[in-house]
Amino acid sequence: MGILNPAALPLLAVLGVLILIYLRERWRNRIEVPSLLLWQVVKEDKARVRRFTPSLLFLLQLLLLALLIGGVLHPFQSHIVTETRGNRHILVIDTSASMQAREGRTPRFELARSQAKEVVQSFNVLDEVMLITVSTQPQVVSGLTKDHLLILHLLETLKPVDTGTNLDLGIELALAQRDREGRPGQIYVFTDLPQSSLTLSADKLKDLAYYRVGKTDDNLGLAALHLHQNPFQSYSQAQAYVIVRNYAAHPKTGTLTVRLNEKQVFRREFTLAAREATSFSVKGFEGPGKLVAQLDTNDAFSVDNQAFAWLTELHDRRLVLVSAAKGLQEELARVSGAIPGLTLSTFTPDTFSPAEVRAQDIVLFHQFIPSATILANSLYVFPPPQNPLFPAVAEAEDVSILDWREEHEILQNLRYVDALPLKKARILAMPSWAQVLISSRTKNSEVPLAFTGEKDGHRVACLAFDLGKGNLTNSDNMTLLLLFLNTLRWLSPPDPTTPALVSTGEAFFLPPGASPDSLLLRLPQGEEQKINTDAIEIDHVGEYRLIGSRYNRTLYANLFDEQESDIGRRDDDSKPVTAKNAAVPAPQELKQAVPVEFGRMLYYGAAALLLLEWLYALWRYYRMSRA
Amino acid sequence: MSIIDATFLRQLDRLRVRVRTARGLRPGETHIPRSTQAWGIEFESYKDYSPGDDFRYVDWNAVGRLNQLVVRTFTAEREIPYYLFLDTSASMGAPAIDQKFTFASDLATALGYVVVNNNDPLRLIALTAPDNGLSSFRAAPVLRHRSQFSQLPAFLATLTPRGKTYFREALRSYAEQTREPGVALILSDFLVEAPVYEEALLLLKARGYEVKVIRVLGAAELSPERLFRRGKLYDVEDGKERWISLSKAHLQQYREALQAHLTALRQFCHQHHILYAQVATDDNLVMVVSEEFTRAGLLAFR
Numbered sequence: 051m052g053i054l055n056p057a058a059l060p061l062l063a064v065l066g067v068l069i070l071i072y073l074r075e076r077w078r079n080r081i082e083v084p085s086l087l088l089w090q091v092v093k094e095d096k097a098r099v100r101r102f103t104p105s106l107l108f109l110l111q112l113l114l115l116a117l118l119i120g121g122v123l124h125p126f127q128s129h130i131v132t133e134t135r136g137n138r139h140i141l142v143i144d145t146s147a148s149m150q151a152r153e154g155r156t157p158r159f160e161l162a163r164s165q166a167k168e169v170v171q172s173f174n175v176l177d178e179v180m181l182i183t184v185s186t187q188p189q190v191v192s193g194l195t196k197d198h199l200l201i202l203h204l205l206e207t208l209k210p211v212d213t214g215t216n217l218d219l220g221i222e223l224a225l226a227q228r229d230r231e232g233r234p235g236q237i238y239v240f241t242d243l244p245q246s247s248l249t250l251s252a253d254k255l256k257d258l259a260y261y262r263v264g265k266t267d268d269n270l271g272l273a274a275l276h277l278h279q280n281p282f283q284s285y286s287q288a289q290a291y292v293i294v295r296n297y298a299a300h301p302k303t304g305t306l307t308v309r310l311n312e313k314q315v316f317r318r319e320f321t322l323a324a325r326e327a328t329s330f331s332v333k334g335f336e337g338p339g340k341l342v343a344q345l346d347t348n349d350a351f352s353v354d355n356q357a358f359a360w361l362t363e364l365h366d367r368r369l370v371l372v373s374a375a376k377g378l379q380e381e382l383a384r385v386s387g388a389i390p391g392l393t394l395s396t397f398t399p400d401t402f403s404p405a406e407v408r409a410q411d412i413v414l415f416h417q418f419i420p421s422a423t424i425l426a427n428s429l430y431v432f433p434p435p436q437n438p439l440f441p442a443v444a445e446a447e448d449v450s451i452l453d454w455r456e457e458h459e460i461l462q463n464l465r466y467v468d469a470l471p472l473k474k475a476r477i478l479a480m481p482s483w484a485q486v487l488i489s490s491r492t493k494n495s496e497v498p499l500a501f502t503g504e505k506d507g508h509r510v511a512c513l514a515f516d517l518g519k520g521n522l523t524n525s526d527n528m529t530l531l532l533l534f535l536n537t538l539r540w541l542s543p544p545d546p547t548t549p550a551l552v553s554t555g556e557a558f559f560l561p562p563g564a565s566p567d568s569l570l571l572r573l574p575q576g577e578e579q580k581i582n583t584d585a586i587e588i589d590h591v592g593e594y595r596l597i598g599s600r601y602n603r604t605l606y607a608n609l610f611d612e613q614e615s616d617i618g619r620r621d622d623d624s625k626p627v628t629a630k631n632a633a634v635p636a637p638q639e640l641k642q643a644v645p646v647e648f649g650r651m652l653y654y655g656a657a658a659l660l661l662l663e664w665l666y667a668l669w670r671y672y673r674m675s676r677a
Numbered sequence: 678m679s680i681i682d683a684t685f686l687r688q689l690d691r692l693r694v695r696v697r698t699a700r701g702l703r704p705g706e707t708h709i710p711r712s713t714q715a716w717g718i719e720f721e722s723y724k725d726y727s728p729g730d731d732f733r734y735v736d737w738n739a740v741g742r743l744n745q746l747v748v749r750t751f752t753a754e755r756e757i758p759y760y761l762f763l764d765t766s767a768s769m770g771a772p773a774i775d776q777k778f779t780f781a782s783d784l785a786t787a788l789g790y791v792v793v794n795n796n797d798p799l800r801l802i803a804l805t806a807p808d809n810g811l812s813s814f815r816a817a818p819v820l821r822h823r824s825q826f827s828q829l830p831a832f833l834a835t836l837t838p839r840g841k842t843y844f845r846e847a848l849r850s851y852a853e854q855t856r857e858p859g860v861a862l863i864l865s866d867f868l869v870e871a872p873v874y875e876e877a878l879l880l881l882k883a884r885g886y887e888v889k890v891i892r893v894l895g896a897a898e899l900s901p902e903r904l905f906r907r908g909k910l911y912d913v914e915d916g917k918e919r920w921i922s923l924s925k926a927h928l929q930q931y932r933e934a935l936q937a938h939l940t941a942l943r944q945f946c947h948q949h950h951i952l953y954a955q956v957a958t959d960d961n962l963v964m965v966v967s968e969e970f971t972r973a974g975l976l977a978f979r
Contacts, residue, residue, distance in 0.1 A: 081909065088938060
């Protein structure tokens with residue numbers, strides 16, 4: 051016996067209110083009599099009269115209120131019921147790229163699927179089954195269901211994808227589902243990964259039924275396709291490096307073919323010793339376009355035999371310099387003259403107008419902050435002390451660099467950052483949209499020397515120190531020149547029509563304005579599907595094409611995943627569990643207290659009481675009328 | 678709501694007020710036993726002739742036998758003035774469920790009809806609380822004929838029970854202003870101290886009125902347990918309050934006090950030859966008028 055809605059308990063105070071109303075009426079009400087002359091003989095008894103004594107009407111009203119409040123409280127009576135309940139089984143199936151590796155003629159995924167089907171068929175009819183697939187992310191294909199035929203059908207429809215795997219996350223999800231509601235359950239994992247590769251604790255792994263498939267290591271794959279072409283290089287200056295690795299424990303022979311726009315530009319036959327890798331350099335491309343590296347070999351895993359890249363055409367970039375310093379203007383003229391595709395337009399702060407800037411320009415403001423918003427990627431160098439964008443807090447001399455974000459694109463592959471010549475710098479108040487790139491420290495806080503960010507849809511970089519006075523072209527300050535050029539590269543706006551390179555397992559996010567409702571996605575397999583979200587999951591290697599009325603884009607998806615390509619599995623810990631070994635517990639009989647709510651009965655009782663009162667009043671009225 | 682209707686009034690046509698001593702100055706239709714006059718219809722007696730007597734009433738046969746002038750005298754017929762005193766104090770309106778004032782008004786209407794139907798003059802006097810220093814009664818015009826009867830219910834309709842009981846003051850005030858005494862019919866609950874009503878009734882007696890008392894009691898006065906079990910009693914006239922829990926003992930005490938009050942009035946009336954009648958509001962009005970009042974000697978059949 052209990053209540054399901056204790057929040058309604060304060061309603062019981064209404065009963066007290068009813069008593070108060072009665073008392074108040076009792077005290078307030080007076081009975082008019084013609085005279086107290088005859089009542090003088092009767093002793094006055096104020097205390098007794100004022101005492102609360104319930105009348106029949108009060109009791110009826112109290113009962114009515116109590117029934118209604120009782121209904122709101124949702125009272126329940128616990129009944130012990132015995133339920134025969136099946137066990138819970140959660141199947142976790144690895145659908146990563148390595149599951150496409152063939153064992154003889156049969157793909158590993160088929161082996162895993164067969165084992166899973168056998169396991170499902172061994173379940174008791176009352177058992178509940180859940181199906182989870184795992185690639186880079188786990189996905190619940192079916193919630194707990196007793197429909198085993200549905201699970202078998204879903205197993206048939208599953209296909210592996212060309213992505214890596216995160217089996218730990220999938221098992222964590224299964225454990226969480228199993229432990230829900232405190233009911234026992236069994237987790238079955240079907241994968242080609244050895245159990246030792248999991249990073250989960252032994253406590254979590256001890257109850258798993260682990261079905262591992264696959265033994266072969268026969269794979270020769272592309273480990274990487276690097277295309278080196280920066281924004282200021284033409285396709286003829288670009289250079290491609292193809293890394294091929296033999297994952298087998300024996301020598302493998304293959305042929306690497308590189309095609310540019312379906313035209314063969316490179317072909318080489320080679321033999322690699324066991325577990326060896328080699329790289330091939332391809333250069334001297336004759337035009338821009340789609341670059342495909344194809345590896346022809348006889349191995350068990352074909353997903354990593356193809357890779358894509360894109361050679362871009364050189365677009366002229368304009369660097370708009372706004373500076374009053376003659377020395378910097380001359381230095382940048384020399385630098386831009388040495389960089390193909392980069393032209394320099396020089397303005398002084400007096401002659402500069404924001405209308406001069408185009409969207410594809412890179413604007414460099416030296417010791418100057420424009421009053422108007424600049425709709426282009428901008429580099430601010432040594433801003434003046436009083437400016438609204440980066441107010442200067444203090445001046446500093448002989449600053450030493452103490453920290454920098456080496457993972458940032460501007461600082462990648464840049465050594466000796468701490469050797470930058472910083473004789474004079476300004477301590478700037480960093481805006482909220484910016485992140486520190488290079489910093490020093492004072493006693494109290496971090497001091498930003500360079501920071502980057504995005505404002506009004508454009509990239510912005512700011513250097514708190516000066517580039518001028520011959521530093522940029524001084525051979526002693528190569529780090530500063532490289533930092534400057536890297537910054538220009540980072541600020542170069544990408545060409546929105548250039549195909550994008552993505553890795554399988556990642557998501558490609560549509561740019562703002564590309565409405566997904568009007569877009570079609572053509573998959574590498576040739577199928578077309580409508581897009582419903584801004585993020586497109588890339589599951590397969592190959593060419594994706596986004597087709598829309600206002601937005602068109604090509605995506606090239608590659609798989610360079612050492613764990614997936616290295617399909618060989620050591621047998622030291624592999625003791626595949628068979629369906630017979632996995633103990634399938636019998637259905638269990640559970641006795642549990644089931645709350646049966648009877649609040650509605652109280653409502654009915656209140657209604658019946660009202661009806662009875664009404665009928666009684668009607669009967670009395672009828673009797674009085676007749677009398 | 679009044680129950681006076683044409684059917685009831687037809688029943689009243691057979692009734693008259695029984696009068697013992699009261700008589701008026703004007704000739705009327707009421708025979709006055711043992712009173713004679715020199716003219717009339719019903720022979721009463723003889724008397725010796727006196728100078729000035731009408732020769733038409735000399736009984737010549739008696740003169741022949743007795744050799745003495747004797748004159749016939751007749752039974753006196755006078756009109757009897759009726760004064761219907763109706764208590765309109767607040768106590769006549771409480772408790773509301775008793776409808777005591779409505780019952781008393783209906784009684785007054787019925788008695789008034791009986792009076793004017795016998796061609797006697799009737800005046801209804803409402804015993805009210807003094808209003809702005811004015812007199813403590815309101816008198817209706819004198820009704821002398823049954824055609825004027827409709828003025829009586831109209832006057833009664835203007836009355837509402839309110840204020841204190843000025844029983845003694847009102848009766849004295851009216852009696853002092855009236856030269857011709859008659860029958861005083863007093864309709865009241867008499868819920869005042871005994872000396873008050875005793876003084877008032879004796880005053881009327883002393884002024885030559887033939888007093889008839891009709892005490893109107895509410896059903897809830899007789900059985901207060903119908904009204905409440907416990908509560909704060911409120912005196913509608915003086916505004917005093919009293920917390921009463923109506924136990925059996927208390928109820929008995931109340932009933933004894935009521936009975937003592939009733940008995941005191943009845944005995945007083947008996948001692949002073951005042952007709953006393955008592956009615957309760959749950960009595961049937963027709964039965965009260967046609968049976969109870971005739972049994973009590975207030976009314977008689979014509």
